[in-house]
Amino acid sequence: MRHKSFIYNNLVGIRLLYRLFPQSIILYSALQMLHGVSWVLQVMSVQYFFDGISENQGEISRLVIKILLLGAAYAFAQIMNGVANCYGQILNRKVTKETNKILFRTLDQKEAIAFEYADELDRINKAACGCEGVFWVSTTILDIVFFYVFYFVMMGWYLFSLAPVLSISIVIIFIPNVVARMLHMISFEHLESEAAPVRRKMDYYADCITGKEYYKETRLWGCGKYFFDRYNRMLRKLNQLQFHMQVRKEKINFCINVLTVSAYGIIIGMLVYYVLTDSISVGAFAAVFAALREFYGFMDEVISERLAIAMENMATVKNYLAFIDPAVGEESVHRVQKEDKESVHHGQKTDEEESVRRIQKEDKEESVHHGQKTDEEESVCRVQKEDKEESVHQAQKTDEEESVRRYQKTDKEEAEQIKLPERFEIRLEHVSFAYPQPETGERKYALSDIDLLIPWGQTVALVGENGSGKSTLCHIIAGLYSPSEGAVSYGGVCRGGQRIVSGISAVFQKFCRYSMSLGENVRISDLEADKSEDRLNQICREAGVVPEWAGGMDGMLGREFGGAEVSGGQWQRIAIARGMYRNNSLLILDEPTAAIDALEEKYLYGEFGKLSRNCTSIIVTHRLASAQIADRILVMKDGRIVQDGTHEELVEAQGEYKAMYELQRQWYR
């Protein structure tokens, strides 16, 4: 089972690599093959030289030539070793870059909710880990076929030419090693899994003593000794386990080694026999004897290093291969190929020509793969095409085809992305939402049965306790989450599973702090837009962002790359500027002032008042009083909207809002 899936995944990996860089992969294989040949040449040259010594009586000049040949063979082997490995390293980087890009694109297709599922998140993390390993794991089979197998076959042939029986020695040496590997795999997996939790605990207790998170408290409570005791208990247990494991391993190794040594003995015996019976020269004996270790070394390397490591890492690579959307993978493969060829052959072609070619190519590919492609894949390809391409594309087709295609295309494009009109109302009908909970079968609704109409231009405040569903509702309105039940529509456009590409902007509670320049930190919300410098400056001014914090718009922020460190409040303002920078008709502010002090908060709420004039806006807040800047207040409780009205209305009415308001008000009497 395991081996089968190993080989299968390996092949999938190779196919991916081949599609990304066909020439490079062929070159790589060729280099490995030459590398394998070079090692055999070494052995042959040694024998040739040794035979020369035995036969030669006093004639130096011929020996000199043989020595030089030998030197050349060795030098060749060294060079091939270097070139093949070096090329592998370089190619690895190229491949990793592309595999990463494919991952990014796949992730980009995911809905934001995917990151809330523990399982899905796990898959994503594993896939991300797998990115790096794709090359090494996938080339394992290539290496085995082109280097190791080649080497062994050549050596076998060489030994066969010396004496046919000798070629058996290859098999003799192989067997114990393979057996050993199998045994190891069978008997150590469970021991390893036994040790893992102990190690985890040990590490945790160490962290309790020395980790940043715990350091000051462990010190002040004076409970270091407590954790030291626990740590040492785990350490002893782990040591025992590991030593026990090692002893078992070595017991098996010992048996294997006895086998190996016997195999050696047999081979040497055969060699001696042939020398004694004069069927091989003593030079051949010395050469083969010298090569035996190397021979064995390769065997060991291929089985216990290459294969073992590949198997270990296969899991992550498998995750990666399974994770990446085949469509995205394929599409980027095309892209890379095109880029490759374009850069090599057609660097100077005009854009138009290029795009024509590109389309022809894609068509060809399509006709080839059409059978396998699913609709989804197609639509992905479609959507990513540029408009220009589209027109050229259409021009090339017959009318009939064209109309069909165009129809399909617009249809699909719509299915994928939504562009919102400039002004729209938001309507939620019977919206319910449950976060995925795989383990407990019961679905717990974060939102249940919400009906809501937000007319264009209204400022709405969402209030309620932690966990009442405010943020979830925001995410649904923002189009980040799809409702489990019910429908959301914007100005009559109903959203299914598609992505909204314009018209909505947001400042999230956990906004991001990008270690980029100040300007980039703001512009990142709308990178495709081509807005003037003035606009950027104006927005920063409005949000109270002072370029001097970073030493100018191009000044770096964040510690990561040695940028300026700004305070939480300053980050908050930058995040708000970011939200404003994106063209929006709907602005969502999710608890924008959680991290800042009173004065700063007052300032910002003043700003929000101004901000929300030209668009629809939704503000989530804990500070009930600050909800007063809103035209309308929605009070949420347990996933439902329990009250809806203006501040004045709600204060008059008995209910949740009033209770909360009074509670807070007391503090400020």
Added chain:
Amino acid sequence: MKNPEKPKYNIYIFLREMTGMIPFHAGYLLLIAVLNAFLPTVQALAIAEFVNRVEGAYGGVLEVRMILLPLIILLGIVIFKQMIPSATNLVNASAQNRLKAVLRNRFMRKQAALQYRYIEDSESCALIYRVCHNVENRFWTGYRTVCNGIELVVKCAALMSIVMQASILSGGAILLVSVPLFTLAYKTGRQNYVLQKDAVEVKRRYQYLAGILTDRDHAKERAMFGYSGQIAKEYDRLSEYANRKEAVIEKKRYANMKSGSLTMVVLAVIIMLLLLPALSSGKLSNGLYVGLVTSILNLVQGMSWNLAGIMQGAADLNAYLHDVDVFLGMEEKEDAVAEPSRIPGFQVETIEFRKVSFRYPGREEYVLKDCSFVLQGSKCYAVVGKNGAGKSTLTKLMTGLYEDYEGHIFINGKDLRDYRYGELKWMFSVVFQDFARYALSFRDNILVGNGKDENERFLEQIIERLELDSCVQELPRGLDSQLGKLEKDGVDLSGGQWQKLAIARLLYSEAPINILDEPTAALDPRGEAKVYEMFRRVTMDEGDAVEEGHVMEEGHAMEEECAMKEGHAVEESHAMEEGRAMEEGHAMEEGCAMGEERAMKKFTILITHRLGAARMADEILVLDQGRIMEQGTHEALAGLENGLYKEMFESQRCWYET
């Protein structure tokens, strides 16, 4: 600061310590290294013997027993090479186990005793991590590198000695050629890390971008702002650039390494050529020549990787030892790991800051500048101020985490520096904003650090009063349920529950001084109010209420106080809660009686930026620009014209004016 007499941690001390810690293992490894070093020589001699005897028998009859001895030796070599690694593996495991037990404890003790400033300094942290992460492995690998080096040298020397025996002339010539070629090989193998820096920097950049494109933290903004495509382009550009740079480096690296091996090949060829005259003149037998060449060629094969490996290993060991030296030289806090030691009869009278100035290590600007104030033991205090005004720094100074401040801090008139650290630990208990969530049982989370004597009743009362009892009941094994994800059956609490647990830890402690350092950041205002209420109820009232004769009904002190002051009835919305409070009253009284000796009057400092919470303190200190700008009761401060407190308070209050 640093003890100047302390010898630098260098290779000699390293070796001495290794032989001290694991004499047997270290000796074994060295022995194997030396034996290994002689193998090529022995093999050369054995092959020589074999070849000579076979050739000598040409024409005559060759019998097996004639070549038995060299054959046995050859087989012996095979057995040695094949079997020894198993034994070595065992020694490896055992050595690392032993080193782990010794070194990890030693280094962790050091780590636990460090001055706190190192922990907050990212550079020191990185160094500590480098030193302490897998320390046993680093030490053992280092020692192996040393042995490998010795092996290589002995190996070459042993081979050389046979050559010399055979022909001094050739041997001398070989030495002459070897030295420069060997040096060349060594040098080219060494220059590896020059160009790297630029590429590394760019690499960090694009890896950061990769993080933005894949991780969870950025998921929402990524989807919202749709920047994946653009950022991926930037990623592509940067990684292309870095790849190109690294390809150059890689090529150079391999070129260096392989030119090193090519040099070795040339050397081998030269040696073979130089030995030819001796061969033809018969000084060197055919067999010995073949044997020598076999061994030399083997050496060449291994040399390129081996030499590079040893060079790399030596460089790593060197850098590591330097790190260790710096680490061991780090200053320790006296009594850092001491357990809290009780001061009998201690009562807080005053805490005074006198002209305290402080800046974080490596920073220019002062967080506190000439900060002076006096706190009376009979009152409860709140410290407010803008973000970054230095509120939390006060805690860190008082609790002795940082001690290189200027000025003085007095507790009951005695300088803080004159208290033993254990006493300070006993004196303070703190709930930090980022309080620790230990993955222990619920019970142990409260008991941890609070001595051994467990007072079950008192514990239960605290849990009850913090309204954690329902939470405990829901846990699978009650108080003994494991929290966190360390154990399989571990459960996690919500943010609010953890917060309460942290406060329970503080309440259970017998420390006379409590500091709450923004403990409610994770809660919403309502949850926050609840926590403060409860806190007030269980700490201040016990003392204050009795002392000041405010016989309050119990619970909801804050609310009632407000209600009384304002003459405004809010009972309506709280009638229910009041009812519950009454019930609690009973438990409370019992608690007071029970935990009398423990629940002594606690002196409390609240640090917060939520002004509403601050007013429940008797006095409020306003921290700004590194000093206390205002100090007084809420009423006094709220009345202060142009006062910062007033401004801050008004900014929040104005929303609530109807």
